[in-house]
Amino acid sequence: MKKFSHYFLPHPQTHQKAHLLSWHFLLIYLLLFMLLRVGLDLVSIYQPGVLGVAANINMQRVIEETNRERQQKGFPPLVENPNLAAAARAKAANMFEENYWAHFSPTGKDPWGFITKSGYKFVYAGENLAKNFQTSEEVVQAWMNSSSHRDNLLNSKYQEIGIAVVDGTLQGQQTTLVVQMFGTPYTKAAVPQSAPQTDLVGKKVSLDMAPAEVGPASQTKEPSQVVPNREMVVAGSNIQSALSLNKPLIDPVALTKTVSLIFMGLISILLLLDLIILRRRGVFRISSHHLAHLSFLAVSGAAILASNSGDILQGLTYLR
Numbered sequence: 001m002k003k004f005s006h007y008f009l010p011h012p013q014t015h016q017k018a019h020l021l022s023w024h025f026l027l028i029y030l031l032l033f034m035l036l037r038v039g040l041d042l043v044s045i046y047q048p049g050v051l052g053v054a055a056n057i058n059m060q061r062v063i064e065e066t067n068r069e070r071q072q073k074g075f076p077p078l079v080e081n082p083n084l085a086a087a088a089r090a091k092a093a094n095m096f097e098e099n100y101w102a103h104f105s106p107t108g109k110d111p112w113g114f115i116t117k118s119g120y121k122f123v124y125a126g127e128n129l130a131k132n133f134q135t136s137e138e139v140v141q142a143w144m145n146s147s148s149h150r151d152n153l154l155n156s157k158y159q160e161i162g163i164a165v166v167d168g169t170l171q172g173q174q175t176t177l178v179v180q181m182f183g184t185p186y187t188k189a190a191v192p193q194s195a196p197q198t199d200l201v202g203k204k205v206s207l208d209m210a211p212a213e214v215g216p217a218s219q220t221k222e223p224s225q226v227v228p229n230r231e232m233v234v235a236g237s238n239i240q241s242a243l244s245l246n247k248p249l250i251d252p253v254a255l256t257k258t259v260s261l262i263f264m265g266l267i268s269i270l271l272l273l274d275l276i277i278l279r280r281r282g283v284f285r286i287s288s289h290h291l292a293h294l295s296f297l298a299v300s301g302a303a304i305l306a307s308n309s310g311d312i313l314q315g316l317t318y319l320r
Helices: 023-046 059-072 082-098 111-117 136-144 147-153 252-281 290-306
Strands: 122-131 160-170 173-185 197-200 203-206 316-319
Touching: 023 252, 059 136, 059 147, 059 160, 059 173, 082 111, 082 160, 082 173, 111 122, 111 173, 111 316, 122 136, 122 147, 136 147, 147 316, 252 290
Parallel strands: none
Antiparallel strands: 122 173, 122 316, 160 173, 197 203, 197 316
16 A cells, blocks of 8 residues: 555655656656547547537527627628529538548638629629538637638628538538628629639639629528528538437547646645645655746636637638
8 A cells, every 4th residue: 555655755765756757657648638639539530420529509699799899999790692602502512522621722722702603793702601600609700819810700892601410420510500601792883893813811812714794783681581590501422310419429638628727736746745744744846846847837727617619710811
């Protein structure tokens, strides 16, 4: 029993650190954490759909939060448009079908193509993307924390909006994609003189795309045109039943955070015990830096707790 206690408490004669604080065990902790990460990567490759994030995101709530941010900054609210919503759904389905996480698909499809194919003729347009968030509020807040996404949300040129929230398997993990399309309908009075450009985080490049045809502007959504708040992807090999999407998933980010906090908590407790026992014994160990180590662990733990599993891309804007 006394020997077992040496794993947790400093040695009673030599006052050496507990075995679980030795560099041998610290190396073991690191190896276990690396094995966990490798294991999760292998699961995502060989068992796609097992890993994922359980989300509760509502399209109407995303629109409400977007308009709330706009109104707080003095911009008019955006009006929901069914054509933009259809373009957002088509973009999400294509991302699952071609298995990519980007504004432009591997086969060269761009966001503006999805918008024009939906029948929406536009002068200005933009796209925001998000995945792996748990709530609508987290999505909009993440966009507001990103300069390029915030520029889209608060763009005074936009008049209309379309949202898609789609569940599916992307790159081996079940996820919820959020696609946000912005637009201003094309009218003769709104035709600008400058050439088409795409603005990606302040960097403008020419976009090889024919101007939208002159025609009636897309109609905003009537009350009868209700779009479901959540959809299941129906693209290619990623088709899944509603039942399978509701099955409990392993959240890789939550699991990694939990394991990290357990290891950090164990080390913190052992350091506190080491500090208290040595002080009671009146022993000073030159190699000990208890307060520095505990402070580092506290800051690291707080950073882990504050982090979330969500991911966003740079906001994309189309200017004529």
